[in-house]
Amino acid sequence: MLLTDAPGADAQGSATTTLQTPADYLKQYYGYDRFRPMQEDIVRSIVGGRDTVVLMPTGGGKSVCFQIPALMLPGLTVVISPLIALMKDQVGALHMNGIPAAYYNSTQTSREQHAIEDDCLKGKLKLLYVSPEKLLTEAFFEFLKHTNLSLFAIDEAHCISSWGHDFRPEYTQLHVLKEQFPTVPTIALTATADKLTRADIATRLGMVDPAVFISSFNRTNLSLKVMPGQNRIQQIIRLLQQKPNTSGIIYCLSRKSTESLAAKLQEKGFNAAFYHAKMDPADRARTQEAFLRDDVRIMCATIAFGMGIDKSNVRWVIHYNMPKNIESFYQEIGRAGRDGADAQTVLFYSFADVATYKDMLAENNPANLGLQLAKLERMQQYADAHTCRRQILLSYFSEDLPEPCGNCDVCRDPRVTFDGTILAQKALSAMVRTGERVPMNLLVDILRGSRSQAVMQGGYDQIKTYGAGRDLRFEEWRSYIHQLINIGVIEVAYDQHYALRRGILADAVLKNGRKIELVRPDDAPKPAPVEKPKTKTEVNRDELFEQLRTLRKQLADEQNVPPYVIFTDTTLEDMARQKPTTPDALRNVSGVGERKLQLFGRQFLATITNYVRGRVQAGEKPKGSTQLQTLDLFNQGMTIDEIAVERTLKSSSIASHLVQLARAGYDIDLVSLLDPIERREIEKAIREVGLEEGRLKPVFEYLNGRYDYAKLTLVVGLMEQ
Structure with missing residues (x-):
């Protein structure tokens, strides 16, 4: 995708002129008021020119850690990413936030690649995503030497270490970045690495005195559960019936299992598909895209499905078989709940899984057989545990959790x-x-x-x-x-x-x-707890959330992007809670940045406004309804005083509603509501008396009460336009 496809790219220069701090960029481009833990310190480390290693769990917000420095620094940030699918999705999300970016890989024509190179040389791009294979070619290195480089960001950095669980030989050559560009800072990011791997990353990249940031691995929103391996399909069906219309992944050990499980779930009426490495590449890409876009809800997959999945609204992850090590397990369950909302993880475990892995290792006889067996044993210990599972996970990554978590099956149902x-x-x-x-x-x-x-x-x-x-x-x-x-x-x-x-x-x-x-063994899953009846407010919130989710899907299909790229589930939930009916109010929703407000604000505000009006007609008074009731009466031709009588409110309150609505873009001519002579006299009084903390009483008294508070409110509104 070229720069010209990026919405808001032309506005990037003007948009950043008033931005100074990392928090300014976070609000402008991402719509968030505050960073997650450690993010701002990481950003400042990179902007300060220091090599940086970041260990942050999946869903912890790693991308922001290098995307904001890319915006703040004057040149081009090159992001090394192992999967083409991940590049495409991340660049699409950046475009939606108004950030000029591109990816550069073998799927593009030479003309497209030359156009991207030209944009880089002209300084039009802030981020360029590239695979390690493409990066390490002589021609690409020569091209980079002519660009104004500000930063190298190496994603999935554990791939560089032979001690890591996902070692990739091509990553070991990335040390040449420091050799060729010694003054360009490097940030290496990974979600899963034990102590040995962390040290190896910095050494192999040739980093100079790197700052190391290790974020907490405690994803508190993920519930952890291990279930016996008998009757897995029946247990999965029971679990899915408790989570209708949600997205999730079921990881299987074999390709055959993914296909048979998907077929059985489809027979039961579930919207399921399968994914594995031996599929036709075009079918595999279509299946992944369908899942990302919520056209498929349940993905039965091997571990081939994973690193490129940036989907934020995965509500559960099930392991049909036990993974072979804790790093893989942690990374895979980390694909649930990336939006910060609650998500469930379930691991089915039987001794047969352990035996299968040991057979495979014995057959392949890898050079690091002892290490793999030791890591398998740690995974088995987790599955067999009768103490808090989160404490076991965190201790593996050298993090102490002093008290049991309360959000795993052992904590919820202590073993006797x-x-x-x-x-x-x-x-x-x-x-x-x-x-x-x-x-x-x-x-x-x-x-x-x-x-x-x-x-x-x-x-x-x-x-x-x-x-x-x-x-x-x-x-x-x-x-x-x-x-x-x-x-x-x-x-x-x-x-x-x-x-x-x-x-x-x-x-x-x-x-x-x-x-x-x-x-004593827990042979079967416990029956789902009986849910309490929802209150009227909760039912209405769910109704509005579903309306917003439907709109999001429609807009995502029109834009040809996954729904979560428009807004995450947590942003929609915040909208449903706050019920904003004006652009200013929508800015207060977490996750609504300026570019998305431009692109989608009108449609979401219209949906919320229609919902609020419907609730008013039903006799309720949801947030934002009072201004809309005033607007409806005003549009019927009623005066401010008539509306005040109708609604049993003060005229000044009605005038304040009209000022707010005009400020929000509604078609209200405030000028026509005032006599020009009266307006000039009130404006003069306001300038002479001043408005201390917005108080109108001194102005009212200065004018000896000749004009009511409604007129004063209208004049103040006009002066502030």
Whole structure:
């Protein structure tokens, strides 16, 4: 997309002439009154010319950290981004905010690329997005040497580290940026990196004494829940029925799973699609676009679907299978609730997922096998946890959460432990008597007294502990054995077909009577709590929010952008709460910047105004309705005094309404409401007496009460136009 496609690009120069502080830019272009934690400090670090490393969770506002410096600094900011889809969406969002930007990649013709280069050389662009592969070509480097560079921003910077969970070899060559452009500051940004990876990023990029900002990883708006892996599809359907008309992602381990799950959900009437790396590229792009635009609500996807997803209104993320490490898990759940509103995350977990990953690792035998196994074990510990899950996540990223979060399944439903020593002894005894050669499922069958083929062929029905645990269900025994594995009573011989054998605590339990605490399994999701009936106000707010959401979708389709690029859900919720009916009032809504006010303010104000009028006719008095009632009577030809009598208000209040409406752009001729001689006399009195804090009483008294407060209010309104 070229600069000429960017709405408001021509206005960029004049718009920034009055802007001085980072907060000024934030309000002008993004419509927010205050930065999120750390953002302003990061902006000042970059504008000050210092290399900067930013570790900020997905949804924490990383883009603003380099986009505002790009606006404040005099030259061009080059953004290195790994995915074309992400570039396209971010540039589209920048255009919608009135910021001149472009992306430069292999999807464009040479003519388009030359036009972008020309815009860069002429200083027309503030940000240029490029892939590392394109950046590192000799021709592009030569082009950059002729531009006025202000900043390099490296997104998804964890890709540079071999310790990271998403290592990309082409990123390792980015150290040449410092070699070729030593005076240009660099900012490296990532959402997920442990201590080892963080240090590696700065070193590999050749940064000089970088400022390091580590934002809190505590995404408090995300609820965390782990559910047993049995009957996953039925459990997913139950969860989705509780969240109608919301967008979400279901991550699956295999391509086949994405397709079969999407088909089953479609059969149940859900608006679902699938996405994986082996799809036809055109189909894959269309599917992703449909999800971004809310034409598809549910995406069943492999991890191929992710890094390019900047959709802010994802209300839930479900993991059909356990991810292979905590970094991946954290990044994937971080795609929910990017707008700051509440979002739900659910992880389905079974021991089979762990076994599958270990089989894959054994088959591929990667160079960092030990590291991957260790990270898989940490992920498994999270899934098995009986303590606050958020504390476990944050501790992985070296952040302490002193108190349990209250927003995970463990906190909401604290686990009650019981003395499981006898159960542990039964399991160990059966295991030892089989020669420590049987895997988990077969051991459970032996304990439960099953007459399965494997039990009978192995002669396991003859051992002393055969049937010693027939009082427990299969799933219960699996849960208890899994807990025994995690605490070291039992271990799995992965190289012996997953046979169970004695762990480091086994002898203490069998011979020394060591006490073992276990937790009863939660076999099924708890029924959804019965919702309280909504109040009249809540119902109306939901109604207005849906009207605004419908308008947003219509405008997004017309502009050929995803709906969240127009306004986020949280901005629409703020509109529905405040119910602004004038442009000035709409400016007070969080997320409404000047360019979007120009582009879309009229349509959203019309929707809100019509809604407010409807509520007035229904006998309610929502916010903004009093001025509109005055306007309706004024348009019927009534005078100020007549409206005041009709509405049992003071004439001065009616005059104030008319001044506010005129200021907001309504067609009201204030001049016609005043005698020219009276107006000149009142203006003279105002200039002589002055208006201390807007008080009209001194002016009224100076004129000996010859003119009422309504006329004084009208004259003040005209003088302020």
